[in-house]
Amino acid sequence: MDVWWRAITEADPGPKWAGLFAELWPAYRQWWLREGADARPTYLESLRALETHMPELIPLYDELCTLAGGGDLAARFLSLYRPPPYLSGCSQAIWPGKEPVLVRNYDYDPRAFESVVLHTSWLGRTVMGTSDGLWGLVDGMNDAGLAVSLTFGGRRVVGDGFGLPLILRYVLQTCTTAEEAGRALARIPTHMSYNVTVLDRKRNYLTAFMAPDRPAAITHAAVATNHQERVEWDAHARMTATVERERFLLQRLTLHVEPEEKFIAAFLRRPLYSSAFDRGFGTLYTAVYRPRKGEMELRWPRAAWPLNLHAFEEGTRRIVTPEPRSRAS
Template identity: 50%
Template sequence: MKILQDAMDFKFEAINEDVPGPKWRRVFDRHWPVYSRWFVREGVRSRPTYSVSLNALRTHMPKLLPTYEAIVETAGGGDLEARFLSMWCPPFYVGGCSQAIVTGAEPSLIRNYDYSPRLLEGTWLASRFNGKRVVAVVDCLWGVLDGINEDGLAVSLAFGGRTAVGQGFGMPIVLRYVLEFANTTAAAVAMLRDIPVHMSYSIAVIDRQGNYATVYVNPDRPAEVVERRVSTNHQHGVEWACYAEITNSVEREAAVEKLLPASASIKDVLSGFHRPPVYQTHYGRDCGTLYTAVYRPLDASVELVWPGSVWRQSCADFQDEVRTIRFNDGDFGLAPTLNGAR
C-alpha cells in the first residue's frame, strides 16, 4: 500500500457546462487512462458488452439514454468507453462516508466523503443534461457521489458495508438518474426501489418540503426505506467486520447520532463532522475525509467545506473555479488553499 509522504496537493475543479462539451471532454481525457485500466483490471471480457450495457440502460433508465449517447459521443464513441460510461456491472470498489439528514426550519443533508485522495476525481459539475439544473460531485466521469437539483432534491451515497455483488448499475449513475428526473423524496425512493444495483449502499435523500428517507439498496435483496437520519458504512448491523473496524463505521454512526437532537442546527452538526471520529485523516489507508458537503434544499445550494474554508455554489449561481486542497496523513488535518485559477 502506498502511504502518503508529508502531504498531497489535490485540485477540486468546478465546471459549469449545460451539456457534454469541451470542458467535460477535458475531464474525460485527464481521467480516462486510469479509469480504463481499472475497468478492465480483471480482463476486458469480464465486463459486459456494449449491447448488454445499452439494453440494461434501455430497460431500467430509458429517459437517461439521450444523455448517455451524448456523453459517449463526446468521449469519442469507443466501445470500451461506452461500456464504462454505462456503469453496468463495474468492478467492485468501496469507500467510507458519513451522512446526516437535518430536519427542522432549514432542512439539509450533510455528508463527509472518505476515500483516498489518489483516487478522487475531484470534479464538481453543474449541468442541464435534461433541462433541469443539477449540481453534483461526480464519479466515473458523470455519475453522482452527492448532489442537488433545482427542485431542491438532494441525495448522497455511502457504501453499505457488504461484500455482496450482483447484476446491476454502479450507484453513481443511479443517483444521476434520480437528480435528472425526480423532484421529491417520494419520486426518488420509487426509482431507488426499481433500479438494480451491483453493490450495497445507504442512500440519503431530502427534498425542499423537508421530506426525507434513508434507503438501503442491495444487489441481493429489495431496497428498504428505514426510519433513520444517520448512515455510515454498515446497514442494520455490521456484516463486514474488518472493514467496519478499519473505517470506524460504528463509532462514526454513534458520534453522528449524538449530533442530531430535535433542535440540531446545521452549524452544530457541521462542527461535529469536522471532529474525530467522524472526521478522519487516515489518507494512507484510503479512508480520510476528502470533503464535507452541506446541501440546503430551500435555496438549492451547496457548500463544500474543509476546516477553515467554505466553497459555496448553487443551482442558480455556479461559477467555474479551481481550488487546491492539501491532505496530510495522520492527525494534521487539511490545509485548504485557493490557487487563484478560474
C-alpha cells in the same frame, strides 16, 4: 494531502465534458480493465440494461459516448453497468432544523477521485454535485430542491447492477421529491450495497438501504454510515468505525440540542473525520446541501467553498488537508 479541486459548468454536453473525459479516461480505463475486458459486460448488454432500468438517460448516454470518441470500451465504461467493485467510507445525516440540510463526509482514496463539482442542465434539468465516473455523482442536488448522497453499505456481495453514482445521476435527472426518489431507488439494481439518503425542499427525507442480492429497504433513517440495518462485515466495520460514527451522529441529533453550524462542524473532527488517506479511507471533503435555497458548500479543515445552483461560478481551489484535531466535539 494537496489536491486541486475544480468547479465546471456546461449546460449541455460539449467540449468541457469531452476535455474532462480525455484527461481522466486513461486512469478510468486502467481501473475498468483491472480484471480483464471479458469480466465487464459487452456494449449490447450495457445498453439493454440502461434501456430497461433508466431509459430516460439513453439520449444523454448516446451523446456522451459520441463525445468520448464512440469507442466500444468507453461506451461500456460510461454505462457504469457491473463495474469493478470498490469500497469507500462516508457518513451522512439530515439536520432537522428550520432549514432542511443534508451533510456528508466522503471518505475515499484520493488517488481515485476526480475532485470535480459538475454543474449541468442536461435533459432540461439543472443539477450540481460531486462527480464520479465522469457523469455519475456521489452527492448532488437538482433545481427541484432534491438532494442525495451515498455511503458504502458495508457488505462484500457483488451482483448484477449499476454503479451507484449513475443511479444518483438518474434520480436527480428524473425525480423531484423524496418519495419519487425512493421509488426509483427501490427498483434500479445496484452492483454493490449502498445507503442513499434523500432530502427534498419540503423537509421530506428517507434513506434507502440498497443491495444486489435483496430488495432495497426504504427507511426514515436520518443517519447513514457504512452498514445497513446491522453490521454484516465485521472487519470493515472495525476499520471504518461505522457503528461509532452512527452512534455519534444519532446522539447529536437526539441527545445534544445544538445549533446547525456546530452540527456541521462536527463532521470535520473525529470520530467523523478520518485521516486514513494512506488506507484509502481519508475524508476528502465535507458537503453541506440546502436544497430549498439551492446551496452547496464544500468544507475542509482549513477551507470552505460555497456554490449556488442558480448562480454557479466556475473556479479552482487548492486544498491542503492537515491532520485534524483529536477532540471529537
